Amino acid sequence: MLLRAQSLRKAYNGRAALADVSFSLEAGTSLGLIGENGAGKSTLVGILSGTVQPDGGTLEWEGKNVHIRKPRDAAALGIRVVPQHDSLIGRFTVAENVALASGLPAFPRRAEMRARVCALAAELGLDPGDPDAPCESLSVGTRQRVEILKALSRPTRCLLLDEPTAVLTPAEVSDLLAVVRRLRESGVAVVLVDHKLHEVIEACTRVAVLRRGRLVKELITEGADPAELSRAMVGHAVESPKRPPAPAQRKVLLEVQQLTTAREGAGVPLDSMTFHVCSGEIVGFCGVDGNGQQELVEALVGLRSFAGSVRCDRTHGVAAIPPDRRAEGLLAGFSMGENLHLDRILLDRAAPRGWLPPSALRDAAAAAISRFAIRAPGPDAAARELSGGNQQKIVIARALARQPSVLIAANPTRGLDVDAAASVHREILQFAGNGGGVVLVSPDLDEIAALAHRVFVLSRGKARGPFEAPLDERAIAAIGTAMAGGEFE
């Protein structure tokens, strides 16, 4: 037995993130760790990689008790981690990033570093592209391959992959799963943290299901019933959101023609995008992050200059759920009421002569709390005191308060647990059901497929498609190809 964890416990502020979790891991096997957001997966990965200290429980490594107090301890055992968000140094080259991980002589030479990366890449069958390219210029998928090369550049006994497929195109996902299988066959123990069942079933020998900090099920993948796993993961049957039928009367609310933006920094400029959104319609934009999503959202809400035209049926008719809730959606230090007025139009409406009485803020917060069932300590609470799902409700409340005709929802459920995600979906569907138009931008194809009436694929700043709902298997395959930047018929 390579690794045995017994009764691991961890609580944050009295709230259990992990409760009595035990499992074991053998060399040459792969364990799929699945669970919803908030189930405790990241805490478990943190404990194994030395960034989180458990409150209780033991870890055995090859039969001996070990304490992993810091990342270095984990590294010394041969535990390598590929984190959810890559930790590459953007300005350094691929070769430098890998060399830093693997150790290098006092006076390193460029050619040596390059040769080392190429040899390693060939051995593992992972293509990191040009070893002299700075990592910031690489696509998300390539960066992840570099991250895996970094991890495997030293002798590895156990590899932890934390939600590695979230940012990949379907083709990249199957390549990655193939790498997982190869590593397992070569005797490495692999832990694949994921929340997509089919991926785990495809690549892992065993699967463990985490729910609310407990290990609720552990079984051999072969012959496992996906439906049973799915129930175990969520704990109850989840109603998949029901898309209302596409509206019969087609009143165009938003018309975008030849939308083109200039190149700015590392972003991907939009390249003559043309689409429209009708009343009651949800138009989905699917694609790997960094293919123009940010640019699209910013252009549509008027934060970015562009060529071409964006016409909405009324002025200020577009409101957005920004792509990054924490940085763009709200301010953690602001109260709920202040966050609800983090919008020029709403602020001007609340303070026509510039005066903003505190009662206006508190009333708005109280109204939002009751309308959206926000769980908060009180109307004066700061946003940082709220959970992610409740924070997102504030963002949605603010967007809807503008009474827009079109709602841009970018990554609306990122990082939310099932129930919170479901309530966000309900709001979006209700908005569309009442005659609003929705632009749904998300890297999650499942989410897009469930909600959108029409789907475009965003790839290198271009919109491919549209694909009409419901998406059949051929359409899904074509979308996958398009997400990878390939051509389709």
Next chain:
Amino acid sequence: MSLPLEQPAHLAVALATPIALAAVGETIVESTGVLFLGLEGAMLVGALGAVLGAHASGSAAVGVFCGIAAGSIFALLFAFLTLKLRADDVIAGTAMNLLAAGGTAVAWRAALSRAGGDVRAPGLEPLTVPLLSEIPFLGTVLFQHHAITYALILVVPAAGIFLFRTSAGLRWRAAGESPLAAASLGIATISVRARALGICGALAGAGGACLSIADTRTFVEGMTAGRGFLALALVIFGNHRPGWVGSAALLFGGALAAQYGFAAAGWNVAPEAFRALPYVLSLAVLALFVGKRRAPSGLGQGLG
């Protein structure tokens, strides 16, 4: 026989030395992601430490050593504030500068009253390098200085090689780009930054020592007069490359030397204009070049 410009160029090197030392130190420390705004204070503390040390021991060399030690300890106090107490770089730097201004004044007055009103230090004498100083022009310009300037001539390329040609330098710069990424590489960002601050403080202290015991041979309250801040601007101008930063300092030394040239030529320009010149120059340089420069991504962001 001396070539025209030989004396001004010599003077430019002499005037550039303290700023260049501090600027190279700041380059190192900023490469590891720390904005050491207390550079001015470290120079001031170094200047005082050098005078007191030299006065007490009667030896200029001991004085220089004391200046270096004082600057280094000062920077390590800043390290404690920012790395241990996680204080913001700008605030901690401001506090440190206040402390240096007040603390050196208090200490200096105490030293003066104890010594009966006169603290003079043995000065650092220029050393003429045999053979090298015989080279026409360059010999006079570069090789008739005091020891600190020679140290600078070695420190600039050494810093460049260290930061950009060694694995340790790569690690230090990694800590400056992203402490998070550095942690995943097993780099101890806190210790890297603390060591860089120690070195930076030492260099700034040497620069301060250069001002006090090489030039005036005594201490004057606030004698650094913003040179530490000029050095901060030079680091940006020189794009965080020790070689370029050193050359930029030389350029500023030239600007400072020009005022003596004007005075010698009998031109009547207000001395305040000359004193303001380096600051105006550095603002102009920043306005022109900052957009084209890229500082380490983690600069001044704390431990993330």
Next chain:
Amino acid sequence: MKITQLQPGWTAVAALLAAVAAGSSVLFAAGADPGDVLAAVVRGAFGDLYAVGETLTRATPLLLAGLAVALGFRAGVLNIGAEGQIMAGAAAAVAVGLHMGGVPAPIAAAATLAAAACGGAAAASVAAWLRYRRSVPEVLSTILLNFVLLNLSSWLVRGPLQEAARAYPQSDRIAAEAMLPQLAPPTRLHAGFLLALAAAGCCYLLLFRTALGLRLRAVGLGVQAARFAGFEPAKVAFFATSMSGALAGTAGGVEVAGLTGRLYGDLSGGIGYVAIAVALLGRLHPLGIVAAAIVFGALESSAAEMQRSAGVSAAVAQVIEATALMGLLAADFAAKRASRSGATAESAAEEPA
């Protein structure tokens, strides 16, 4: 730690106490009799009417400059240039105040102070322009501008603005009409203190009771969120920088019109730097800054008294101020550590990022 992430107010009080304790122990170590020192401190700060007047007089420019720093910091603008902006304001006040003879007093004083505000704002706008047009970090540009402005004013008092007698590097006295009324003769306390209190009230209303204040704080807390809100962060920050400069300039103007009547080359004397400590100890909150400014005013007033009676250098005040700021950093750290198991860890657990 981000500047705009505020910790509770008790840390500021703890920091001050620690600094005073540290300062007294240094004095004790330096051989001063602690009893003498303590007596001098109390006498100098609050001993009699004169001492109280002196404390408030010294608090006045600290309060205005502290508000200036805080307004900038709140908007994420690290204006370290209050020192130079004070000088710019003082110079502008003198340039206008000299020509106010014969103008009705309230108008003359108002014009003088308005000139001071404009002078400070103009100086700060240079930094704002450098920041938002040329992306020069304002931390650096404001510091460098300090040295330019200090040299500029020392040139002014030896050149264009030098007194008619040409004896000293100082300007002539501004017109009597432009001077602010004295509040409690024989103390030096003048109407500038009331003005500073009013400014604190206005800053409070601006920050916490207006839409503009919300925009300003939003920009300080997160530029991206402010941008998505349609707040135009660059414009807001430009405004905050100019306002900050105007307040600092007013501090210089009040020193001239309430106290000196003349421009000196070293009129600001480090107030601009101490103001940063005042703003931070006041938690960037206008009312907190009033308290911090009065405490620091008392400190400086008693330092002057100590210099007279206990023979202790007035620079000790500066050391105590710096120590208080560092003590604040330490206390904040302690407060943060005490609440570490709180909300941040919880949300981190929920949303691994």
